[in-house]
Amino acid sequence: MNTRATRNDKRPPRRAVQGAASDIAAQVLAAAAGVVTTVLEEGRTADDVMMQFEDHPQLRAIRAVALGTLRWWSRCDALIAPLLTRSPQQTAPLLRALLCVAVHQLQHSRNPLESTVSAAVNAARLVGLTHAAGLVNAVLRRFLRERDALVAALESAPAQRHAHPQWLVDELRSAWPDCWEALLEANNAHPPLTLRLDLTRVSREDYLRQLQEAGLEGQLVPWLPTAVIVTKPVAVERLPLFREGAVSVQDASAQLAARLLAPVDGERVLDACAAPGGKSGALLELAPELRLTALDCDAQRAQRVADNLRRLGRTAGLVVADLTAEPRWWDGVLFDAILLDAPCSATGVIRRHPEIKWLRREADIEALAEQQQRMLQSCWALLKPGGRLVYATCSVLPAENAAVVARFLAEHADAREVEPPAHEAPLRRANPGWQMLPMQEAGGDGFYYACLKRLATGEGP
Amino acid sequence: MARLEILEFPDPRLRTKAQPVEQFDAALGQLIDDMFETMYEAPGIGLAATQVNVHRRLLVMDVSENKGQPLVFINPQILTSDGVEISEEGCLSVPQIFEEVQRAERVRVRAQDRHGKVFEQDLDGLAAVCLQHEMDHLEGKLFVDYLSSLKRDRIRRKLDKSRRAQPLSSSRIPTPVA
Numbered sequence A: 001m002n003t004r005a006t007r008n009d010k011r012p013p014r015r016a017v018q019g020a021a022s023d024i025a026a027q028v029l030a031a032a033a034g035v036v037t038t039v040l041e042e043g044r045t046a047d048d049v050m051m052q053f054e055d056h057p058q059l060r061a062i063r064a065v066a067l068g069t070l071r072w073w074s075r076c077d078a079l080i081a082p083l084l085t086r087s088p089q090q091t092a093p094l095l096r097a098l099l100c101v102a103v104h105q106l107q108h109s110r111n112p113l114e115s116t117v118s119a120a121v122n123a124a125r126l127v128g129l130t131h132a133a134g135l136v137n138a139v140l141r142r143f144l145r146e147r148d149a150l151v152a153a154l155e156s157a158p159a160q161r162h163a164h165p166q167w168l169v170d171e172l173r174s175a176w177p178d179c180w181e182a183l184l185e186a187n188n189a190h191p192p193l194t195l196r197l198d199l200t201r202v203s204r205e206d207y208l209r210q211l212q213e214a215g216l217e218g219q220l221v222p223w224l225p226t227a228v229i230v231t232k233p234v235a236v237e238r239l240p241l242f243r244e245g246a247v248s249v250q251d252a253s254a255q256l257a258a259r260l261l262a263p264v265d266g267e268r269v270l271d272a273c274a275a276p277g278g279k280s281g282a283l284l285e286l287a288p289e290l291r292l293t294a295l296d297c298d299a300q301r302a303q304r305v306a307d308n309l310r311r312l313g314r315t316a317g318l319v320v321a322d323l324t325a326e327p328r329w330w331d332g333v334l335f336d337a338i339l340l341d342a343p344c345s346a347t348g349v350i351r352r353h354p355e356i357k358w359l360r361r362e363a364d365i366e367a368l369a370e371q372q373q374r375m376l377q378s379c380w381a382l383l384k385p386g387g388r389l390v391y392a393t394c395s396v397l398p399a400e401n402a403a404v405v406a407r408f409l410a411e412h413a414d415a416r417e418v419e420p421p422a423h424e425a426p427l428r429r430a431n432p433g434w435q436m437l438p439m440q441e442a443g444g445d446g447f448y449y450a451c452l453k454r455l456a457t458g459e460g461p
Numbered sequence B: 001m002a003r004l005e006i007l008e009f010p011d012p013r014l015r016t017k018a019q020p021v022e023q024f025d026a027a028l029g030q031l032i033d034d035m036f037e038t039m040y041e042a043p044g045i046g047l048a049a050t051q052v053n054v055h056r057r058l059l060v061m062d063v064s065e066n067k068g069q070p071l072v073f074i075n076p077q078i079l080t081s082d083g084v085e086i087s088e089e090g091c092l093s094v095p096q097i098f099e100e101v102q103r104a105e106r107v108r109v110r111a112q113d114r115h116g117k118v119f120e121q122d123l124d125g126l127a128a129v130c131l132q133h134e135m136d137h138l139e140g141k142l143f144v145d146y147l148s149s150l151k152r153d154r155i156r157r158k159l160d161k162s163r164r165a166q167p168l169s170s171s172r173i174p175t176p177v178a
Helices: A024-042 A046-053 A059-071 A073-083 A093-108 A113-126 A130-152 A166-175 A180-187 A204-213 A252-261 A278-286 A299-312 A362-380 A402-411 B026-041 B125-138 B149-162
Strands: A193-197 A218-220 A227-230 A247-249 A268-271 A291-296 A317-320 A335-341 A383-393 A415-417 A434-436 A447-454 B046-048 B058-061 B071-082 B085-091 B094-103 B106-112 B118-124
Touching: A024 A046, A024 A059, A024 A093, A024 A113, A024 B149, A046 A059, A059 A073, A059 A093, A073 A093, A073 A130, A093 A113, A093 A130, A113 A130, A166 A180, A166 A362, A193 A252, A193 A278, A204 A218, A204 A227, A247 A278, A252 A278, A252 A335, A252 A383, A252 A447, A268 A278, A278 A291, A278 A299, A278 A335, A291 A299, A299 A317, A299 B149, A335 A362, A362 A383, A362 A402, A402 A415, A402 A447, B026 B046, B026 B058, B046 B125, B058 B125, B071 B125, B085 B125, B094 B125, B094 B149, B106 B125, B118 B125
Parallel strands: A268 A291, A268 A335, A291 A317, A335 A383
Antiparallel strands: A193 A227, A193 A247, A218 A227, A383 A447, A415 A447, A434 A447, B046 B058, B058 B071, B071 B106, B085 B094, B106 B118
């Protein structure tokens, strides 16, 4: 502990991201540049930063532009670099972000190029970069003139072509030598909007009909009976039965985690990293009489578990605690089954959270693997002999997946990997465990699963 | 003597639960001396072994004005506590951040000294607060855990920002399940 020597209450200046101009396109570019800057400078998730625009009439446009720019960030950055007299690193972060946002729009939107350039110049004024408005204009016009040559220069290196950091390209290439480039492409694809149906309340056929009546289109996920993909993305409130709690938004891979635990009514089950509650909901829909404990270390995120379960009309015991600390919350009765969806690099969900590519560092992986190992050990102590545990991550890096489980199995004589319950999901054997990669047809997010069993005393190897 | 590296939030190793000290040997004595040096140099008024990446149940403190009252608590246990004290705490593992935390005002602690001898001691005021703060470390707990997660995230970001030159720490990116 230490005590305060001098008071230092300096607050960071608020970044101006919202102007009063009538030019909507400029407003969108300005807001998106603000989001991109905050995400990259402060290391926050785009979803988190977007919260400030929750009520903005251009919310969807801002989100699309900001996420698109983050998806192609290193490419946009490399495209403007030769046009700047200073290096991008020496350019003010907000100006650099605005230029990248504009270049992304010039490359990917169907708006007339001229109007995008003038919107970007106006956006510069909106965000307080009035002095740089001329520079924005000059850089973007030169970009349009030299575009073909600039783009061609980026095509040779996979890291540039697919806008991934080099370390991640190297990791993925060595982990998935037969399909790493397809994986890089899949990371830049737009993710599907996947729903989980509560089959106790609505059948798949019924729900497809209801979608159609609402003017929407649904498509079944062939390998998972609870999953439906909405082909035209829509605000969740507009989805039939969403308010009623019979439908949730959840990727098919996350839904599969609950299914692989195969919960049975009456069992005592722990969802060890529960927030925001999607998997808890999935478990309770598979076995409504489950005695479920939903644990998370973050009180605010645990609140979202409560909110989600309330919407679903399901109940679970909620615990806010650090899984790896002494389990003061625990009543001492061992669990029949535990779902551990451990915190991870989230490299399997880059298509949903493109900023992960730039915020995640190579050095994080080792620390995450250590934490995952400790969490697995903590869970094991809460699991009854004969009980089962599903270890899952949304990572596609073996260091956080098969390596963690292999080490755990080697260090725990009473732990065995077991066959997952029958399923039709297109999983790849990762030995130990199973991997979903995001590029498979109707595939879910990148996810890893290992089904473990704690041997009962006397049970032979 | 050597100064030790202090782990900084949100380093996941700070979340490790410490194991009891069993060997009261020369290596333990060396560790205690190094921890004092590290604490005085920082400067701080308390340091738990967890903070220097040693996951054993021991902590050192000195809350005196003139830095002349070093205290060592090995395998500490709080026997009784009462009263409420709200004070501003800082932590060598969460540099530059000071926030108000509520603790017991008085505690009676049983612990062992560097030779393994059991003792009991009553502490109050800053010493009581400091002891509770350091004992939390041994459970993998930080004073920022008492704050709202909003505030904690802000702190995490602030620290991330101030260490921009270093690699970003492993702040969790939530998995996208709605």
